[in-house]
Amino acid sequence: VNEDLLSERKKCEFNVEELTNYLDGGAKATENRRKLERKVLSTKGLIDNVPEEFLSHKEKYENAVRKAVLFYKAMKDAEDPNLSEQERANTTYRSLLPSAVFKDNSPFTLHVAMFIPAILGHADEEQKKYWMNRASKMEIIGTYAQTELGHGTFIRGLETTATYDSKTEEFVMHSPTLTSYKWWPGSLAHTANYCVVMAHLYSQGKSCGIQPFIIQLRDEETHMPLPGIKLGEIGAKLGFNTVNNGFLGFENHRIPRNRMLMKNAQVLKDGTFRKSPNSKLTYGTMVYVRVVIVNGMANQLARAVTIAVRYSAVRRQSELKPDAGEPQILDFVTQQHKLFIAIASSHAFSLTAKWLTRMYYKVTADLEKGNMDELPELHAIACCLKAVTSWDTSAMTERCRTSCGGHGYMLSSNLPQIYGLVTAAVTYEGENTVLMLQTARSLVKAFEQAAAGKPLSPTMSYLSEKIDKK
């Protein structure tokens, strides 16, 4: 071990293991996480001998699929069946296992992160039973397609149509324009064979809003795209190059009626559309994804600052005092200013994510009982938290990179790849400025309520203080 690092570890004034346990949520959680990581990372063939960056675009994808299969199996084998759901959640809360195996993410990410949650959130009981059985066994690989070439965050602007034909009891899926092509979903290009597609439903000649459909994209044996389905990959990006982002277009492709996911809205055989009792029920999934993003930002920032701080302890440069030799760059106060805020921010985001998770579960439980009182508050705070944490993490990760001088520019430092992963969060799952304006809408409403003497939700209650005093 480098001597400077040895001496730093001797100087440390607190028990490192105690802090690790605190961050994990207890000694048992640390033990479980380490056990899982050890088991998975010791799987033969999972860690590359040849750095991924020296492979071609196509080779990177093929290598990522190979590793995705190994990784999935290793995770399954390493799972401790005796752990409770909460213990399982604690085990993976801080784990960045996928980031270790896939520098640019797994082509299966969307199956777990979006396809399965979409089925759980939108399918009725019968549909859920059938599709979850297949998806959880990986008999099928799915993704979630909402964003189109011409529309992203503005969901009502989506152009893909699903027109119900009551004669055949089918939906006709169609992409009427180039801009209506689905664009961006991970796994979509060459990995997934099923997809939850958000499309504008028309029945009995009337618009019935944006609804979810589960659609088979590829033959289960040959993996060839089905007739009327156009699929492809969208090309190289700043990061996430192994996640297999794709495009998807429909040419009057027909699917049976039961392929519309009907938990929240239904189309009957004759084409009668039954509206969801409350469209707000679907907000839950969106909020959950934002909770995951805030926690992910905390973990990736921790990873970036670990690299930068250790390097800053090893690297010696310049002279603070004449003839005193080159100091560790960590002794420069400007370096401390760049890095220590990243450590504090990672803690701040992690604790905020835990708070947000608790609130999410409370609101979800309330929703099941028909109580939606706290949903707008949760939505408002989740929107701005996703935006501010992803902005701050991008800026601080980039600062970690530049704090390592020229060596931080090397892909082998992994800092550029971490930046690629975190900066994507600024624009995915709701573009940040749009999300900030959604929070602003709640703030303006709360401000007007305060002026009218009405009570405010806890996170905005301070807005009434100044008004009271006035």
Add this chain to the structure above:
Amino acid sequence: QKWDNSVDGIIKGFRRVATGKVASAVASMKKYIKRGLGPEDAWNMSSVQLVAASEAHCRAFILSTYRSEVDRTTGSLSEPLRRLMNELVQLYAIYWTLEKLGDLLLYTSISENDIRELQSTYEDLLGRIRPNAVGLVDAFDFSDQILNSTLGAYDGRVYERLMEEALKSPLNAEPVNQSFHKYLKPFMQGKL
């Protein structure tokens, strides 16, 4: 209200900034509506202020949550670690105070003396955290495989790893690349 340099005082200050910014954005929208704009256009015209108001609200929220969660969860920790966790909260609060001075000067009673004192406390905090910096990142407990970095491995063999990785470049597999014979040599010898 008198400015207070404590973390609680800073949280109050950030909330005043958020309230001030929301009030200002609302006033701006009203002004545009009075001038004849529809509510949607007035919203669009005020949207830069609205985003700033959201950011101020979010910063106040993160800061107060960070503070309250550390208070709530560190009771059973050893004294040195609890102290360090509180120093990080203080560092976070002061960092953002110094970053957002313009807003605080506009909406709170923070003074030049307060700012000088905060700057000095901030520099003092950096010094206090310095001996624990490596310990703090070690505590994140990332294995070398998860860090996947030549610069950040636990043993600090930075320069050795940089060289080992460089040698994996396919260009280093042969001493002379074929492009020399195909392009460079004819070009340099004027035979193109």
